[in-house]
Amino acid sequence: MPIKLGNKADGEDFFDRVSERDDLWRYLEGNHIVLSGPRRLGKTSLLQRLAEEATEKGMLARLIDVEGIDTVDGFVAELDRAFPDETISGYLKTVGTQVSGVLARFRKVEVKLPGGLGGGLELQAIPDTPWRSTALNLQKRMSGAPLLVLIDEFSVYLEKLLVRDPADAERLLGWLRAWRQQSGLACRFLFSGSIGLNALLARHRLNTRFNDCHDFRLKPFKPAAALAMLTEEARREGWTPVDGSLDYLCQRIGWLSPFYLNLLLVTTIEAARDRLEEAGGAERQIQQSDVDDAYDRLLATRSRFIHWHQRLERDLGEPKLGFTMAILAAVAKADEGLSRRQLLARLQRLEADPDICAERLDDAMLLLEEDGYLDAGSERIRFLSFLLRDYWKRNHAR
Ligand SMILES: Nc1ncnc2c1ncn2[C@@H]1O[C@H](COP(=O)(O)OP(=O)(O)OP(=O)(O)O)[C@@H](O)[C@H]1O
């Protein structure tokens, strides 16, 4: 089976995320979750794996992708379709008495809403809208069962809804929030998406609508897990790494996103194959020089990276776009990253007032961090992906 590149990794292609799954199951006992993380870090793959593990955890899970819709009606219909009444009652029948055991383990999500209805539904949370009664019906059907509702591309859907009908978007968020806080709730929600939900909510001043969820930020692979994945994938493809070439591959990727690791491995195998064809020889070995060769090939493929630039052009108007591009150019040119003070000094020519400059930097960093361009976690601000950094240096930082 070829190495997965782009679509979710499932079955044999899914590696690691062991401690993340442990943590998520533990958090789910008492919380709803927002799973955030930069593009292509493996959010959908992880949701899929959680869905598969749900049965043994005593939950009935469905993974719903809401990318294709842009109305609240559509959203409610998706949930309805994913959890039809027969499925829920059938599930409750098959698991029978076990469920009460599971429910006991699942602490209730705390309800502390002023004016809440105690054990009832938060009816006042949905004003009179055309979708009110279907939504409440759905809520009634689903709330008492141990369901795990995994909603992927929620941020993409919400962004569209905010453009189409901002008032309805607010009503939806209000309803979902009240639902999540309903007392005695057995079902759990996990929201994810390929654009940053927190940055989107911040842009629309709606952060408070999700502050009841636990924010779980997905991180890259640890070195040992990255190496184990690459070693197994190379073995399956029939190639033998020599001279620590897979360790070296990890070093060149820097930030160990499984997608970039897989991308560089696939390209490295192609480079190794081309080398064999040119020089002759039958030993299917991966050498360090193949990794370097592949890295250069990738950097030259604009289509791999162009969406990172297009995203900014689409989402930001001037003067924010120019300022954001200046930040990225300055950081790309510094291999070790820049301290905040160094970065501010380089931005001075765009904004002379130091206080306003700092404010504009903080504002831009919100998006750049959430969407996985830059990392400001340590002393220095730097690109997460070395590949993206080198691409940016070559194409946008002259
Ligand atoms: N656990 C994993 N094991 C192996 N490969 C993985 C894993 N997670 C992610 N990948 C790699 O990353 C690619 C993208 O994974 P996935 O679609 O799950 O990411 P995503 O975060 O949902 O992306 P997007 O932000 O575009 O929605 C996969 O095709 C695969 O190459």
Ligand SMILES: [Mg+2]
């Ligand atoms: Mg995804």
